[in-house]
Amino acid sequence: MATMKDVAERSGVSVTTVSHVVNGTRRVSDEVRLRVEGVMEEIGYRPNILARGLRRGEATLLGLIVPDATNPYFAEIARAVADACSEEGYAVIICNSDGRRDREKEAIEVLAANRVGGIFLVNVGVTERDAALFDGLSIPLVMLDREIPGIPVDSIQIDNVHGGRQATDHLLSLGHRRIACIAGPSQVSPSGDRVTGYRQALEAAGLPFDPSLVLRGDFTPASGHACAGILMERGERPTALFACNDLMAFGAVTALAERGLAVPGDVSVVGFDDIPLAAYFNPPLTTVAQPRREMGRRAARILLERMRDGTLPRRRPVLMNTTLKVRRSSGPPAGGDGPRS
Numbered sequence: 326m327a328t329m330k331d332v333a334e335r336s337g338v339s340v341t342t343v344s345h346v347v348n349g350t351r352r353v354s355d356e357v358r359l360r361v362e363g364v365m366e367e368i369g370y371r372p373n374i375l376a377r378g379l380r381r382g383e384a385t386l387l388g389l390i391v392p393d394a395t396n397p398y399f400a401e402i403a404r405a406v407a408d409a410c411s412e413e414g415y416a417v418i419i420c421n422s423d424g425r426r427d428r429e430k431e432a433i434e435v436l437a438a439n440r441v442g443g444i445f446l447v448n449v450g451v452t453e454r455d456a457a458l459f460d461g462l463s464i465p466l467v468m469l470d471r472e473i474p475g476i477p478v479d480s481i482q483i484d485n486v487h488g489g490r491q492a493t494d495h496l497l498s499l500g501h502r503r504i505a506c507i508a509g510p511s512q513v514s515p516s517g518d519r520v521t522g523y524r525q526a527l528e529a530a531g532l533p534f535d536p537s538l539v540l541r542g543d544f545t546p547a548s549g550h551a552c553a554g555i556l557m558e559r560g561e562r563p564t565a566l567f568a569c570n571d572l573m574a575f576g577a578v579t580a581l582a583e584r585g586l587a588v589p590g591d592v593s594v595v596g597f598d599d600i601p602l603a604a605y606f607n608p609p610l611t612t613v614a615q616p617r618r619e620m621g622r623r624a625a626r627i628l629l630e631r632m633r634d635g636t637l638p639r640r641r642p643v644l645m646n647t648t649l650k651v652r653r654s655s656g657p658p659a660g661g662d663g664p665r666s
Contacts, residue, residue: 327370335364387417388436389445394421397600405621424449443628465631467624480642481624485515488613488647489522492595496565497530499657505538505563507552507573519569542573549573553580564658571596571603589656609652
């Protein structure tokens with residue numbers, strides 16, 4: 326592993342000079358700085374930002390807590406947050422709550438005890454009853470993807486109601502009238518909002534809401550597989566499925582294939598998130614895309630601003646738009662009249 330001494334020897338300067346370049350503790354001529362930085366890049370030297378922060382009396386570590394680190398959606402958000410923070414000289418510790426409140430609470434307490442500068446949180450569905458946990462924090466907190474009503478913290482969200490409506494309107498425009506919905510966990514606000522959008526689209530089309538067409542999964546492929554299986558075993562099966570995330574949509578497509586049903590020939594499927602695999606699935610998945618990279622970058626910008634200026638007023642939640650990505654998993658219903666205007 327390259328050391329500061331290696332950089333100094335190759336640059337023809339002292340270790341002290343390299344330290345000043347790395348830490349910005351004294352002005353160094355542009356010529357020397359560029360030479361030192363060039364050598365650092367060439368030999369792969371990376372400063373120890375934790376040690377640097379301790380010397381300066383600053384927090385250089387941040388925390389990110391997600392419900393499921395194996396979910397590609399959260400992995401992309403984590404990458405965006407980490408990249409944006411790295412550009413500002415901060416490292417991010419990623420914690421997995423496994424969708425459990427007790428583990429989320431433990432992660433927050435451990436991060437705070439270890440003096441991270443701030444926390445990014447994708448919560449597992451905490452309610453107002455748990456507000457004391459956040460009120461007692463002495464470090465900035467930014468919520469990603471979700472919010473907790475009544476808790477005045479910064480948050481970055483998408484318009485999930487609009488996204489749910491986009492997915493359902495698309496299926497309605499193709500001529501579908503019996504559209505099922507595979508929802509996510511009841512305690513997670515995006516799931517409920519997406520179902521609200523689904524219901525709004527049906528209502529606007531003059532169609533009654535049928536609660537028997539809404540089943541609840543847990544955002545995993547296995548739950549999408551199970552819910553789709555149940556829906557297909559009923560007397561009058563739906564001609565289309567709206568799954569409230571892509572992983573459940575993948576599971577649903579597999580369940581349909583196991584029953585000899587073609588997608589979209591027999592049943593159309595629409596997901597939500599537009600994770601990278603969605604475009605390469607078979608068939609490529611029609612889905613509602615979230616601006617994950619921008620969400621992560623904006624969250625990082627807000628948290629760092631609040632760390633640097635603790636007097637900033639509380640912001641309202643930042644609400645970002647979704648985009649429908651139409652691919653080959655959706656089409657007109659079998660024997661239908663085709664798309665409707």
